[in-house]
Amino acid sequence: MKRRVLSLLLVIVMILMLLPGCQTKETGPAGGNANENTEAKVEKKILKYNMAEDPRTLDPQLNSSIKAGDIINNIYEGLMREVDGKYVPGIAESYEVSDDGLTYTFHLRDAKWSDGQPITAHDFVYSWKRAADPTTASDYANLMYYIAGGYEFFNGEGSSEDVKVKALDDKTLEVTLAAPTPFFLELTAFYTFMPVRQDVVEKDPEGWAKNPELIVTNGPFKLAEYKMGDMAVLAKNENYWNADNVKLDEIVCYIIVEESTSLTAYESGDLDIITNIPLQEVPEIMVNNPEFHITQRNGTSFYVFNVKKPPLDDIRVRKALTLAIDRKLIVDNVTKGGEMPAVGFVPPVAGMKDTRGNVFREMAPDYGIAIDSSKVDEAKRLLAEAGYPDGKGFPEIDISYNTSESNKAIVEAIQEMWKKNLNIHATLTNQEWSVFANNRRNGNFYVARHNWIGDYADPVTFLDLYNSDGGNTSSQWVSKEYNELMNKIKTENDPIKRDEALYAAEKMLFDEQLFMPIFHHTDKMLVKDYVKDWKKTTALGNWYFGTTDIVK
Known part of the structure; x- marks a missing residue:
């Protein structure tokens, strides 16, 4: 495995500068050493975790990000x-x-x-x-x-x-x-x-949630420090009702986006937990590092189409782009982390059942998507029907993704498959997370990376994404019929009728071909062996450190 000495030194210096308690020694009053308290700080149990993403918000009612959710799940x-x-x-x-x-x-x-x-x-x-x-x-x-x-x-x-x-x-x-x-x-x-508390929110409705001087929380930790783009520091909340069983004194949540830099910091001992592992390193780490953990996750990775932008306003084009992708090739040769090719939206996890107890994915169709190959001939036929035989005259479109080495590798594979199978060219645009998320939300894209992790154990947690009454849809697609179908699911008492509506909802999404599914998620993480009783067990896959300990 290649190592860059310069990168390593820069990472060490950066983290040491940010780490709470790392200060220059000074002479205190009466000749005393002001660093006498440093030993107490060093003895604190401080967990160093890379969340890899600067949270857009830490407001529980406004958040929709998994990474920000890791903090929210520990301070609320x-x-x-x-x-x-x-x-x-x-x-x-x-x-x-x-x-x-x-x-x-x-x-x-x-x-x-x-x-x-x-x-x-x-x-x-x-x-x-x-x-x-x-x-x-x-x-x-x-x-x-x-x-x-x-x-x-x-x-x-x-x-x-x-x-x-x-x-x-x-x-x-x-x-x-x-x-x-x-x-x-x-x-x-x-x-x-x-x-959240009304008096706190009303003091600064726009900024309270990231302001350590204003925010009050009720979880095992509280927000002690926040530096945009650098880190957030969580300190033990002594007023938490179960504080006696909280063992960590602090959690330092770093924002290191580059995966190779994150891995270097972990291997040099400057991070205790990372989840953004370079895809090319996963096979070797999986075999040789006992600190590597992998679990199935209730989530789907997909690319959303902006259905209002030509030529993506033509359903034949959207279907052609979807059928031209070889999902098995991506999971076998790019992600390499045990992911399952996706032919639907709701993932095939055992807990994702319909109203009558059937695993949803086992009962739903594959919507004509091959799990182990592309369907090039059909994709070419659809593209020709749309007026672009062999890709001729097809305008250049853009694929947007948030900055990540793993995301880049996946989107490059998609770009190559479209070029090889359909003779069309797509440009790639990477953006910092908050910029990307806002652009995707506001429809400023052609094709954009997306993924969804289930919030609870019911297919509605996925299907509701395209309910335009909610706030998470990105395709710019609005359907009164679909919204009514989702509302029926939420109020229907008859299990047979509710299940009919559930399966009809997913079918409608694929009838409209609003997105192209790629794979169902796994969680890949490196956790130092001295970190004990760590939890990554919520439906969303959020970290919970309320029972975690560090034993060296």
Whole structure:
């Protein structure tokens, strides 16, 4: 494995400069050494983790990023928390569900915010209604549709008072759902349902969530420092209700985007955990490094088409581009991490079942996409029908992706397949994450990299992405019929009818060919052997360090 000495030295210097507690020795008062406290700092248990991406926001109601979610999942806590695939009490000490499955009553434990103020049921009422408020522009506002009145409030057909979540007293929260929702408890562990405090948000609505001087949190850690583009430092929250069992003193979350630099820092001991591993290094690391871990993930990697931009406004073009891709070649020769070629949207994980308990992917079709090859002849026929025989006259289109060596390798493979199989040329544009995310959100692209990780164990978590009532769709496609179908799924009590709607929804996405699926995800990570009891077990694959220890 090649090593660059200069790169190594630069990484070491950068990280040492950023690491809290690394200061120049000084002579203190009366001849004392001001560095006497340094030993105490060195003895602290500090986890050094590379999150690899500068978060757009740390506001639970506004976040839709997995990487930012790693921080949010450690500085906030919902009514429930997911640990080892199970949902355990978080801020809610207990709960009851009515016989009809519509009313949940949560009893909050005696818990405090990081500034010592008590957490109350009113904090949850404010936060959930804030998420449903159309002026908040939450990407996940549609999750509030499960609550009676949530849909009406967001769509201007009702008011905040109509959203059926209320505080019976400071420690009792009552929620009435629009329809029985078997996974509602899972939702209460998700970012959007985590509480924020109204007085803090209103002090600086745009900047409070990244400001250590303003933000208050209720999880095992609190935001102690944030340097844009460099790092975030999380410190143990002494006011957390379970603080006695939190072993880490600090987590330093570095923002090192370049994967080779991240790996060099890990191998030199300057990082304890990384997940952005260069694709070309994975096969060797997988065999030779016992600190390498790989797990299946509830996610799909795909490329979204902007259906409003010619020639992508022609469904035949979109289908041709999709059929020209050899997914097995990509996972075998590019990603090399145990990924599964994708022929649908909802991934084939065991927990992703329909209403009647069937694994969704096993019951759904492949929509004409070959799992182990491309379909070049059919792709050429469709392109010719669209007016571009053998690619002649096809305008140059652009594929956008966020900066990453792995993303670059995948998009270059797609570019080459389109050139070889269809005789068309695509330019490649890489952008820093926040710029890329905004451009994709606003439709400033032709074809753009995308991936989706399930938020909870129901196919709706994927299918709802194209519900234009939500805030995460990027294709610029709006379908009233599809929105109504998704709303039917959320309110249908008959399991047979609900399942019919689930499968019809995925079929509609492929009938319109809004995106081309590439593969279903795995998680690949390197974790030092002295890091104990680490968790990466939420439905989203977020890190949870509330039980983690460092034992050297």
